[in-house]
Amino acid sequence: MLLEIKGLRKTFDDGTRALQGVDLSVKLGEFVVILGSSGSGKTTLLRSINGLVNPEAGEVKFFDQVISSTTLPDLRKKTGMVFQDFNLVNNLSSLNNVLTGLLDSSNSLMSMLYLFSREQKMQALKCLEMVGLLDKAYSRVDKLSGGQKQRVGIARAIIKNPTLLLADEPVASLDPMISGSIMTLLKNIGHKIGLTIICNLHQVDLALKYSDRIVGLSGGRIVLDAPTKDLDEEYIRKIYQGHGSGLFFNEDDI
Ligand SMILES: Nc1ncnc2c1ncn2[C@@H]1O[C@H](COP(=O)(O)OP(=O)(O)OP(=O)(O)O)[C@@H](O)[C@H]1O
Numbered sequence: 001m002l003l004e005i006k007g008l009r010k011t012f013d014d015g016t017r018a019l020q021g022v023d024l025s026v027k028l029g030e031f032v033v034i035l036g037s038s039g040s041g042k043t044t045l046l047r048s049i050n051g052l053v054n055p056e057a058g059e060v061k062f063f064d065q066v067i068s069s070t071t072l073p074d075l076r077k078k079t080g081m082v083f084q085d086f087n088l089v090n091n092l093s094s095l096n097n098v099l100t101g102l103l104d105s106s107n108s109l110m111s112m113l114y115l116f117s118r119e120q121k122m123q124a125l126k127c128l129e130m131v132g133l134l135d136k137a138y139s140r141v142d143k144l145s146g147g148q149k150q151r152v153g154i155a156r157a158i159i160k161n162p163t164l165l166l167a168d169e170p171v172a173s174l175d176p177m178i179s180g181s182i183m184t185l186l187k188n189i190g191h192k193i194g195l196t197i198i199c200n201l202h203q204v205d206l207a208l209k210y211s212d213r214i215v216g217l218s219g220g221r222i223v224l225d226a227p228t229k230d231l232d233e234e235y236i237r238k239i240y241q242g243h244g245s246g247l248f249f250n251e252d253d254i
């Protein structure tokens with residue numbers, strides 16, 4: 001098993017119980033969508049996996065190794081992240097943004113000077129080619145469209161050749177047509193380089209169309225975990241309607 005999460009709990013300082021005992025195992029090569037309405041705990045779950053959130057209970061195992069402060073750097077090396085608002089450096093080119101995917105906080109000097117090798121630049125160009133954006137390699141990212149920006153975000157996430165890709169609502173800032181093309185790209189890249197993908201979404205239709213498996217969150221708990229081929233919109237709606245007040249999807253989400 002690539003990832004095994006057991007009994008994960010997170011209560012924020014203000015008392016918000018964001019995760020209330022989450023168990024989740026993810027196999028190598030799976031494309032899992034975490035589906036849930038706003039506030040259901042999707043981001044907290046994703047950020048608990050790579051140590052950006054410290055859960056108060058439970059454990060995360062990556063390749064059978066419990067994640068702790070000593071093993072976290074290894075997980076981070078093998079994990080790429082894609083964000084809703086792209087998180088790009090606006091005054092840099094696509095190429096340089098992709099190269100920042102090779103940095104970690106310990107080499108800030110390198111991040112200031114951009115002392116990347118020829119091989120690293122070639123690797124970045126290869127990633128831009130994979131996301132169909134080679135012709136924009138030297139364009140500043142603030143001149144790109146939203147969909148193009150997210151392609152740069154994906155290229156940056158895969159330059160380290162990760163095993164696991166964590167995508168937090170990667171299409172929430174994009175219109176429906178572009179959203180489809182970004183989801184297709186994620187799925188195709190996943191197949192091509194053998195990536196395991198965990199992708200947070202709030203759109204049921206996108207989850208059904210692109211994932212192998214849907215994990216539904218509601219109020220910090222898993223309320224659904226099934227292969228996508230066994231699910232349809234009506235079934236998902238019923239599951240969520242059984243889960244108490246204030247935990248429904250918004251009308252817009254379904
Ligand atoms: N830093 C924080 N401090 C306090 N409460 C927080 C913090 N981050 C998240 N929460 C709360 O924890 C709960 C889960 O939040 P989370 O961001 O994980 O949800 P989400 O499913 O990602 O929502 P969205 O779809 O809006 O991104 C929410 O009630 C949220 O308000």
Ligand SMILES: [Mg+2]
Nearest residue numbers: 042043044169
């Ligand atoms: Mg979120």
